[in-house]
Amino acid sequence: LLSIRSLNPKITKNGRILCEVPPPILRYLRRKSQVKESENSKKLVIHEEPLKRRAEINYDPATGLHIKTGYEMPGFEITLPKSSLKVTPDGEYVKIGYDFFKYPREENPLVKEWIDAEYIHVDLDHVPEFFMRDLILMKLHFKAVLNEEAEKIRVIEDDFIPRISIDTGEKGWLDFSVQYQVGNYVLPHNLVERTQSHYLRLNETTWIKIDKRKVKELEKHLRELEIVRTDEGYRLPIIKFVSLEEFINQIGGIRVVSKEYQRFLDEITDFQYNEEYRLPPQVERDLTSSEIKLRGYQRAGIHWLNWLTTHHLHGILADDMGLGKTIQMITAMRLAYEDSKEKTHSLIICPRSVVKHWSNEIKRVYPTIRIYEYRGPNRDREVFKRAEPHMIITTYETVARDIEIIKNFPFFFVILDEGTRIKNPQTKRAKAIKRINCLHRFVLTGTPIENRPAELWSIFDFLMRGHLGTYREFIFRFERPIIDGDESAAEFLAKRIRPFILRRKKEEVEQELPEKIEMNEWCGLTEEQKALYDRLQKIKVSPIREALLKGKYVNYATSILPIITKLKQVCDHPALITGKKEPLLGRSEKFDYVANKIQQIIEDDESVVLFSHFLGTLDLFELFLRRKGIGYIRLDGSTRNRQILIDKFNERRVPVALCSILAAGRGINLTAANHVIHIDRWWNPAVEDQATDRVHRIGQVKTVYVYKILTEGTLEEKIDMLIEKKRDISDKVIGAATWGEPRWTREEILEILEPIST
Structure with a gap:
């Protein structure tokens, strides 16, 4: 009671x-024998298991997910919301019909929140996140019943693997698209890029989780590639194919x-050079008529250059000198001009000493192309506008x-001959050249690296900007490790540049080389030389020219030859005229050029013979060699013990021989050398040939390189042209000196004594 x-x-x-009897009291009363229970009361059942x-x-x-939460009516697939339940006053049981069930205690805050909510709506953007996180917890605490459509929902969280599809596009370009492989699905990058959510909805029931980090x-690496967007994807110059890989x-x-x-x-990773590469018939005919016989390695080189050009790639031809x-x-x-019918000019940038050489070689190889030497104070700046x-x-x-x-x-x-002249990226020269706009870029050099690996970076910065990273990146990634002996860094750099460099050494192709290669090298006059040359012309040459123009007789041996000799001495070095030997360098372009050439030859562990017909010129080079600590011998008319000196040279105890062309031009053997430099031209080419044959003779096992050093815009240029036109010029000069009989035409003398070119 x-x-x-x-x-x-x-x-x-x-x-x-009347009262509501909670299950514990009902259970207690039922144990009392004095308590009688009605039939209806007996129907009440107390269950110990919770709802x-x-x-x-x-x-x-x-619209998304619609979720009803509550408790399951026992025996029925019905969800009873919390608000519909009849809870006993003590809050321990729920009465459903004649049954009492334990009322679950919601200790988990989220479960309690869901039960209290009774209805939850999850919009479409949050469906995948609910399925991947909340549904797992819901299934742990609830009997989760999904309708047929909900059962179909799939959220894919497989690896997010980029997929790059590459094809060759227009000439000089690569087209590529970016997609992502996720399981069996392929997603376009632009679709993923536009998605703000962490999940991409593919269809009504499928979402893919986007790897935002990936x-x-x-996208960071894409920006670094400096790509161009297209309607289909992306595009970048084909020269950046290594960067793309x-x-x-x-x-x-x-x-x-x-x-x-593919x-x-x-082809580019394993290019098959064709040493029998055939050129178009007209090209072959022009080469033959110019007496150019291409060797196998040269045909292979042309094949490689043409392949690069066709694919809009750039490169370095690094064959030995x-x-x-x-x-x-x-x-x-x-080949490129004739194949493309291109009307744009080409620019060849080279040392002053080889401008004429390029001009002459172009005439031999491509006789129909127009040539213009753009230099000097009177250069035509309108040439770039020509049609x-x-x-x-x-x-x-x-x-x-x-x-x-x-730059306009x-x-x-754009061809850079001796391209190492831009090895220092900070120079005005290098910065200027890298501003030039062109379709094809090539560098010619026998020494791509002279002192340090960073020189190669500057060359590639001209050829393919960004291919070797920034200058700072190159220093840290390549130069410092390579200098420290890191072979892996050296190999990686070699692998990166290998497709764009072709280098053949003399010893590799020596069986194909001719016995002798002759080259004309050109230089200019310094201001001091120009002043001396101009003074001689005004004082000595002008009266003779006036006399000749008036048809007067002029004695060649006594009047003309001495003046020509003085003008030639000016071209060698001002000291031969002024007697002032100091400073030695910086006063004659020819002298400085030959001095530098000697040092290059010695660095290659080879020997050289210098010929001049001026003893004063030999004196100056003797002074230069002594100051540099370079061993030498000298052979002229006053030399004694000639054979001892010759043996010393041929035994390679010294690398340089200074020779008077008349005193040492015949009867001796200097085969230890394979380089011959004619500092000044002799009147008779036969005398030059005899001098060259001191090196190029039986016993010589190497190709002999013969350099004739000429000063442009002076009588040396005129004499060279006459020698080439009339190989019998020796008879004219020597005959005039010996017999007093004029053997040169008046026009030739006037041409030789023409005022200095500006």
């Missing part, structure tokens, strides 16, 4: 007591390549001065 009283009962009119939580998850593809990393490796991507691109890769780089390059340029294509030959110094003009014109080719 006390237990009943605690339930706050109500007394009816007929005296009955089961239930969640009905319905998916509507248009996408961000890929590295990009794929960096992002852990899958390569999908077209047959054309063929391109196969004397292997005919100029001929190979001009031939490849001609017909020209091969414009200029110097590094001229380009540096005129870059504000040159596009070129078909």
Whole structure:
């Protein structure tokens, strides 16, 4: 009775007591024998197991998830919301019909939140996140019932693997698309890029989780590639194919390549040089008529250059000196011009000493192309506007001065001869050249690296900007490790540049080389030389020219030859005229050029013979060699113990022989050398040939390189032209001196004594 009283009962009119009896009291009363229970009361059942939580998850593809939460009605697939439950006053049981069930205690805050909510809506953007996180917890605490559409939902969290599809596009370009392989699905990058959420909805029931970190990393590398966006994907210059391949490796991507691109890769990584490469018939005929016989390695070089040009790639032809780089390059340029019908000019930038050499070789290889030597104070700056294509030959110094003009014109080719002249990227010269706009870029050099690896970076910065990273990156990634002996860094650098460099050494092709290669090297006059030359012309030459122009007789031996000799001495060195030997360097371009050539030859562990017909010139070189600590012998008319000196040279105890062309031009053997320098031209080419034969004779096992050093714009240039036109000039000069009989024509003398060229 006390237990009943605690339930706050109500007394009816007929005296009955009414109250809600909680299960614990009911269970207690049922144990008392004095308590009688009605039939209806007996129907009440007390269950000790708690009600089961239930969640009905319905998916509507248009609106998202609709979730009802509550408790499952025992024996029925019905969800009872919390608000519909009849809870006993003590809060321990729930009465459903005649049954009492334990009321679950919700200790988990999220479960309690869901039960209290009774209805939850998850919009489409959050469906995948719910399925990957909340649904797992819901299934742990609820009986989760998904409708048919919800059962179909799939959220894919497989690896997010970039997939790069590459094809060769327009000439000079690579087209590629970026996708992502996720399981069996392939997603376009632009679709992923536009998705703000962490999940991409593929269809009504499928989402893919986006690896934002992977996408961000890929986009960072894409920006570094400096790509161009297209409607289909991306595009970048074909010269950056190595960067594209590295990009794929960096992002852990899958390569999908077209047959054309794979063929391109196969060819460039293992290029098969064709030493029997045939040129168009007219080109072959022109070469033959110019007495140019291409050797197998040269045909292979032209094949390589033409392949690079066809694929809009750039490169370095790094053959050893004397292997005919100029001929190979001009031939490849001609093939490109004739194949493309291009009307744009080409620019050849070279040392002043070889401008004439380039001009002459172009005439031999490509006789129909127009040539213009762009240099000197009277250079025509309008040449770049001419309609017909020209091969414009200029110097590094001229380009540096005129870059504000040159940069405004596009070129078909830009060729750098002796390209190491831009090895220092901070120089005005290098900066200017890298501003030039062109389609094809090539560098010719026998020494791509002279002192340090960073020189190679500057060359590639001209050829393919960014291919070796920034200058700072190159120093840290390559130069410092290589200098420290890191072979892996050296190998990686070699692998990166290998497709763009062709180098053949003399010893590799020596069986194909001719016995003798002759080259004319050109230089100019310094201001001091110009002043001396001009003074001689005014004082000595002008009266003679006036006399000749008036038809007067002039004695060749006594009047003309001494003046010609003085003018030639000015070209060698001002000291031969002024008697002032100091300073030795910086006063004669020819002297400085030969001095530098000697040092290059010695650095290659080879020997050289210098010929001059001025003893004063030999004196100056003797002084230079002593100061440099370079061993030498000297052979002239006053030399005694000649054979001892000759043996010393041939035994390679000294690398230089200074020779008077008349005193040492015959009867001796100097085969230890394979370089001959004629500092000044002798009147009779036969005398030069005899002197050269001191080196080029039986016992010589190497190719002999013969350099004739000429000063442009002076009588040396005129004499060289006459020697080539009339090989019997010796008879004219010597005959005039010996017999007093004029053997030169009046026109030839006037040409030789023509005032200095400006």
